[in-house]
Amino acid sequence: MTTPTTSVAPTCAKPHTAGQSAQSFTFEGQSRTYQLYVPRSYDGRTAVPVVFNFHGFGSGSVQQMVYGDFKPLAERNNFLIVAPDGQGTTDRHFNFGAQPGLQNDVQMVGALLDHIEATLCVDKHRVFSAGMSNGGAMTTALACVSTRFAAFGAVTASFYAPGCGGSRPVAIMLFSGTGDPVVPFDGGRVSCCGGSPVRAAPDVIADWAAHDHCAPDYDETRVGSEVRRRTWHGCDRRSDVVFYIIDGGGHTWPGAIPVARLGKTTTQLNASETIWNFFEKHPLP
Numbered sequence: 001m002t003t004p005t006t007s008v009a010p011t012c013a014k015p016h017t018a019g020q021s022a023q024s025f026t027f028e029g030q031s032r033t034y035q036l037y038v039p040r041s042y043d044g045r046t047a048v049p050v051v052f053n054f055h056g057f058g059s060g061s062v063q064q065m066v067y068g069d070f071k072p073l074a075e076r077n078n079f080l081i082v083a084p085d086g087q088g089t090t091d092r093h094f095n096f097g098a099q100p101g102l103q104n105d106v107q108m109v110g111a112l113l114d115h116i117e118a119t120l121c122v123d124k125h126r127v128f129s130a131g132m133s134n135g136g137a138m139t140t141a142l143a144c145v146s147t148r149f150a151a152f153g154a155v156t157a158s159f160y161a162p163g164c165g166g167s168r169p170v171a172i173m174l175f176s177g178t179g180d181p182v183v184p185f186d187g188g189r190v191s192c193c194g195g196s197p198v199r200a201a202p203d204v205i206a207d208w209a210a211h212d213h214c215a216p217d218y219d220e221t222r223v224g225s226e227v228r229r230r231t232w233h234g235c236d237r238r239s240d241v242v243f244y245i246i247d248g249g250g251h252t253w254p255g256a257i258p259v260a261r262l263g264k265t266t267t268q269l270n271a272s273e274t275i276w277n278f279f280e281k282h283p284l285p
Contacts, residue, residue, distance in 0.1 A: 012121035015044030020065065025115045027108050034112065035061040037081035039074045049079040049126035050116060051279065052109065054135025057093045057193045061085045068132050068155070068253050073276045082116060084109065093134045093193070096141035106141055113148060125284040126150055130275050132253055133157045133183070134193070143170050151282035153275035156251050157183050159199070160207035169212050169239030171282035175271055176201035177249025181263050205243040212239040224268030238285060242278065244269060
């Protein structure tokens with residue numbers, strides 16, 4: 001008589017020093033760099049969430065780790081932060097389209113996520129993307145095509161194109177300032193970076209709500225003298241669509257270090273905390 005065996009799931013054993021560190025990996029023959037933040041509570045045995053944090057045009061991963069700061073939240077909630085660098089030197093940015101001479105950064109992010117999952121204990125149901133400006137557009141590009149990210153938070157820049165999201169519901173949160181001097185709230189041309197045309201932010205978020213089959217009407221609540229929140233109801237299961245409007249707000253990350261040339265930074269909302277709270281509610285099924 002044989003004794004039945006019990007299948008035991010493999011355990012993770014991927015320790016890593018806590019804190020922020022500069023990292024790199026090879027993608028299509030090129031070295032790509034990123035900042036990694038590991039909280040003190042990470043033990044190398046428990047699978048934890050990952051937040052990708054994408055910088056804006058002309059910025060970089062080090063700056064974004066400070067500007068769109070998730071580190072205190074990572075310490076309290078035990079998640080990893082991955083902040084990739086875009087391409088270029090003085091105009092460093094992410095190529096989420098078909099810009100000639102540059103790697104496809106949507107594909108790069110997929111390879112980077114493979115690398116992160118191979119070297120750290122990652123909860124594959126809780127991988128999220130946030131970003132500022134060009135990084136917000138990068139986050140939206142991932143929302144359009146990737147099935148590996150659970151929820152998305154884009155600050156100051158976003159888009160929607162026919163076919164984005166495929167047939168799956170997409171949990172997405174957007175932030176936009178009505179006084180943005182770079183990416184016009186009501187649509188037009190971006191005042192930098194090649195002057196690309198953009199649609200009005202309210203139209204973009206309404207398209208995401210339609211994609212998720214939400215009811216066409218939204219509720220708008222004032223959460224501060226400078227901040228309004230729009231939410232849609234009846235959306236496909238596992239999805240939510242939320243839009244924060246900062247009245248008079250600039251091309252800025254709410255709650256972050258003020259940058260005068262980019263317009264007003266509201267202190268009535270902390271985008272990092274708000275995005276993380278949204279992420280916590282929306283793991284992949």
